[in-house]
Amino acid sequence: MKGKYRVSDILLLVLIFLASSCSDFVDINDDPNNPTTPTLSLLLPSTQLSMAGHFNNINAGGSSVVQHFASGSLNRWSQSGTSFSSAWSGFYTGTIPDLETIIRVGTAQEQWGYVAIAKLQKAYLYSIMVDLWGDVPYSEAVGDFANPKLDKGEDIYNSLFALIDEALADMDKSFTVVAASDVFYQGSKANWQRMGNSLKLKMFNQIRVSDPARAAAGIKALLASNAPLISDNAQDFTFQYGTNVTPNARHPWFTSWYSTGRGGYTSMQLINKLKDSDDPRLRYYIFRQNANVGLANSMNGEGYYGREPGDGAAAPADLNTRALVGIYPAAGLYDNGTIKTLTASHQFLNNTGAVSTTSSNSFKISLFTSGDGTGAGILPLITHSMVKFIRAEAALTLDTGEDAGLLLAEAVAAQLNSVSTLASRNKGNVMPATTISGFSNKVKAEFIAAGTTGKMNVLMTQKWIALFGNGVESYNDYRRTGLPVLGDLVAPLDVFPMRYYYSETEMTSNETLINDRESIQRAQQTLPVFWDK
Numbered sequence: 001m002k003g004k005y006r007v008s009d010i011l012l013l014v015l016i017f018l019a020s021s022c023s024d025f026v027d028i029n030d031d032p033n034n035p036t037t038p039t040l041s042l043l044l045p046s047t048q049l050s051m052a053g054h055f056n057n058i059n060a061g062g063s064s065v066v067q068h069f070a071s072g073s074l075n076r077w078s079q080s081g082t083s084f085s086s087a088w089s090g091f092y093t094g095t096i097p098d099l100e101t102i103i104r105v106g107t108a109q110e111q112w113g114y115v116a117i118a119k120l121q122k123a124y125l126y127s128i129m130v131d132l133w134g135d136v137p138y139s140e141a142v143g144d145f146a147n148p149k150l151d152k153g154e155d156i157y158n159s160l161f162a163l164i165d166e167a168l169a170d171m172d173k174s175f176t177v178v179a180a181s182d183v184f185y186q187g188s189k190a191n192w193q194r195m196g197n198s199l200k201l202k203m204f205n206q207i208r209v210s211d212p213a214r215a216a217a218g219i220k221a222l223l224a225s226n227a228p229l230i231s232d233n234a235q236d237f238t239f240q241y242g243t244n245v246t247p248n249a250r251h252p253w254f255t256s257w258y259s260t261g262r263g264g265y266t267s268m269q270l271i272n273k274l275k276d277s278d279d280p281r282l283r284y285y286i287f288r289q290n291a292n293v294g295l296a297n298s299m300n301g302e303g304y305y306g307r308e309p310g311d312g313a314a315a316p317a318d319l320n321t322r323a324l325v326g327i328y329p330a331a332g333l334y335d336n337g338t339i340k341t342l343t344a345s346h347q348f349l350n351n352t353g354a355v356s357t358t359s360s361n362s363f364k365i366s367l368f369t370s371g372d373g374t375g376a377g378i379l380p381l382i383t384h385s386m387v388k389f390i391r392a393e394a395a396l397t398l399d400t401g402e403d404a405g406l407l408l409a410e411a412v413a414a415q416l417n418s419v420s421t422l423a424s425r426n427k428g429n430v431m432p433a434t435t436i437s438g439f440s441n442k443v444k445a446e447f448i449a450a451g452t453t454g455k456m457n458v459l460m461t462q463k464w465i466a467l468f469g470n471g472v473e474s475y476n477d478y479r480r481t482g483l484p485v486l487g488d489l490v491a492p493l494d495v496f497p498m499r500y501y502y503s504e505t506e507m508t509s510n511e512t513l514i515n516d517r518e519s520i521q522r523a524q525q526t527l528p529v530f531w532d533k
Contacts (some may be wrong), residue, residue, distance in 0.1 A: 047098045048099060048182075048184060057087035057090075058472055062132075067486050077493060084132075131529060137153075138159070149512055185237075197227040206531050209532065225389075236384055254325075270468070288335055293305045303339075325361075334428030343386050347438070388408075391407045405447045464477065479532050
């Protein structure tokens with residue numbers, strides 16, 4: 001979300017609305033004080049809050065699979081029918097029906113701005129659901145269908161490309177949206193156009209392995225037409241959390257990791273990659289509670305107490321010593337403590353201005369103290385940085401005619417600026433401009449010096465680092481490219497998951513699925529989605 005409107009500004013309004021409305025707005029009484037036609041300016045923000053809220057469930061799984069985190073069952077490649085049931089149920093009983101209501105009612109009322117936004121949100125959400133689950137209910141998802149069929153993921157993708165074009169065309173009919181009703185862009189037509197085109201770009205790139213000709217043609221057409229894409233951090237399709245405690249509007253990682261129970265373990269794969277690469281984001285991604293703690297809660301380390309991937313050992317008494325997620329993206333704490341093992345070769349990750357204690361922030365366990373940061377973090381869904389990474393990948397693999405090295409450097413710089421901006425708003429240190437430009441140029445030089453295979457590894461490793469905060473997209477990238485090289489699991493419980501398990505409720509209530517429930521679920525673990533074939 002950009003601008004002055006935050007979750008905390010609209011949450012009470014939406015909660016009041018949700019308490020007095022239902023998605024189909026059925027009312028047997030023709031009471032003018034209880035209208036059966038929804039107010040779109042009230043319904044739209046509820047869909048946006050719902051989509052972002054349930055995204056956390058699928059994001060946690062992706063972050064564990066790709067080793068952004070080192071905890072959770074997916075970190076050991078294990079899942080069940082309850083792993084993502086809350087997201088599945090939330091999308092299908094809340095978000096999607098309400099989006100369809102906005103499209104139906106908005107079309108009848110010719111409120112094309114609301115219709116266009118709802119179509120773009122629908123396209124985004126379904127594209128993510130196909131990416132994660134493969135075949136999902138689409139044509140029978142809403143309406144009088146007790147046992148909706150699973151539509152083929154490829155067919156859904158084809159429909160979504162058309163839906164995006166419909167939304168962009170709807171915007172040209174008229175576009176009037178109450179600013180306060182739009183959590184993401186405050187009613188900005190230009191930004192929604194950029195989001196729509198950027199979503200198309202992302203989806204074309206997603207299918208480049210299964211249909212390289214279509215992917216190349218689609219991306220080249222977008223670039224040749226100068227279709228507006230997300231080209232500035234201020235245009236990011238990003239959900240901005242607030243600082244309210246009651247009702248809770250803070251980033252879910254913040255509420256989890258900065259509670260007395262903590263949220264899990266940080267990934268030593270990520271920590272080591274950042275440190276070994278002289279990456280300044282280490283101080284922003286990871287906060288050390290104790291400057292001397294090491295793995296297994298020993299006291300001979302330098303504070304980066306996380307876990308290796310797939311480590312299923314029981315947790316010792318370490319709630320006050322394990323490393324936490326930092327100021328990005330959850331608006332936790334910025335780590336300004338001395339990192340003892342840094343050497344003169346560390347130019348961008350260094351101890352300049354560092355304090356001798358772990359952090360300059362006053363860390364407290366209580367959720368209700370200002371020492372724990374603010375929680376006003378972000379959920380990066382489609383960003384300027386992602387768009388540049390996608391264009392770099394397309395240039396490298398589809399011969400789109402752009403400079404992949406330059407796009408890579410711009411992608412890294414854009415994400416570093418996003419990290420710095422979030423830190424500046426949440427008690428953290430601003431990243432110096434010379435650090436941003438210097439590190440981005442360093443990455444570009446590594447890319448140029450690498451061979452063909454090495455170039456792809458540099459690109460996807462940098463994107464993996466930049467996608468901390470969106471494990472879903474990193475999970476998509478890894479399945480599409482096999483990069484970056486992830487660590488071997490200490491104790492895997494299954495094979496690498498190619499798709500998410502369906503909700504057990506769907507499997508046991510949908511009569512078209514129940515007889516083959518076990519084989520369907522097992523296929524989710526082993527069979528790739530259509531674009532990964």
